[in-house]
Amino acid sequence: MSQTVLISETAGIRTLTLNRPERRNALTPEMQAELIAAFNDAGDSASTRVVVLTGIGDAFCAGLDLTALQAMQHKSALELSDDAHRIARLFRTLYELPVPTIAAVNGHAIAGGTGIATLCDFTLAIPSAKFGYTEVKIGFVPALVSAYLTLQIGEKRARNLLLTGRLFDAQEAHTLGLVTEVVEPEALANKVDALAQTLLRNSPVSLRATKELLANQNRHWLDAAIKHSMQANAEARDTPDFREGIAAFLEKRKPAWS
Numbered sequence: 001m002s003q004t005v006l007i008s009e010t011a012g013i014r015t016l017t018l019n020r021p022e023r024r025n026a027l028t029p030e031m032q033a034e035l036i037a038a039f040n041d042a043g044d045s046a047s048t049r050v051v052v053l054t055g056i057g058d059a060f061c062a063g064l065d066l067t068a069l070q071a072m073q074h075k076s077a078l079e080l081s082d083d084a085h086r087i088a089r090l091f092r093t094l095y096e097l098p099v100p101t102i103a104a105v106n107g108h109a110i111a112g113g114t115g116i117a118t119l120c121d122f123t124l125a126i127p128s129a130k131f132g133y134t135e136v137k138i139g140f141v142p143a144l145v146s147a148y149l150t151l152q153i154g155e156k157r158a159r160n161l162l163l164t165g166r167l168f169d170a171q172e173a174h175t176l177g178l179v180t181e182v183v184e185p186e187a188l189a190n191k192v193d194a195l196a197q198t199l200l201r202n203s204p205v206s207l208r209a210t211k212e213l214l215a216n217q218n219r220h221w222l223d224a225a226i227k228h229s230m231q232a233n234a235e236a237r238d239t240p241d242f243r244e245g246i247a248a249f250l251e252k253r254k255p256a257w258s
Helices: 031-043 066-073 075-093 111-120 143-153 154-163 169-175 185-202 203-238 239-248
Strands: 005-010 011-020 049-055 059-061 101-105 108-110 122-125 130-132 167-169
Touching: 005 031, 011 031, 011 185, 031 075, 049 059, 049 185, 059 111, 066 239, 075 111, 075 143, 075 203, 101 111, 101 185, 108 111, 111 122, 111 130, 111 143, 122 169, 122 185, 130 169, 143 154, 143 203, 167 169
Parallel strands: 011 049, 049 101, 059 108, 101 122, 108 130
Antiparallel strands: 005 011, 130 167
């Protein structure tokens, strides 16, 4: 596995660290695949009791990398479908991971980064962290994350975030229920460790059973929602607004919508 995802484990706590600080830990297809593999390996491990996810540098995850966005304009329908399926697997694998997960949000978590941070069982964030589902600003659809967001905070609040595409801070994310606790930067590591230690004192069999129970309660609804989301995702990538939104974003100008 490459160095875009660093993996370490100490006393049952496995830490996965996004390691592209020069790109604000933005997601590439390679990093997505590595995260899926890392999640699956942690779930299958006999020694791993808790997974901590964080980022190196001053950002947690800036969403999809610009180079990946640019490449979308030239990909075939099959390649675009593969991209959508990979992101869907990433979110679903994290959501259904059989061991407890903690996101240590050390900076901004935008678009797909918001999805990853808030899909963890616990999300601890520093006060200056920003979140946002910004897809509509580039002519895209926040399709795959919308199902999980609706489950987490309800349809009315989800509509507010998804339709405006606005950024919101850690305190608002906490009020909405997307962030478990807002923690000062100097205390983040200790807070994460204290939470992990609390989880380690619980029965690992019971924790896995509880996570499986929760996943099963929503499985049929999510199956249908994700199916529709995949279709919306594919259709959005084939629109003039998507092509214009990406071009405007890369050229740092206002989009001229069709």
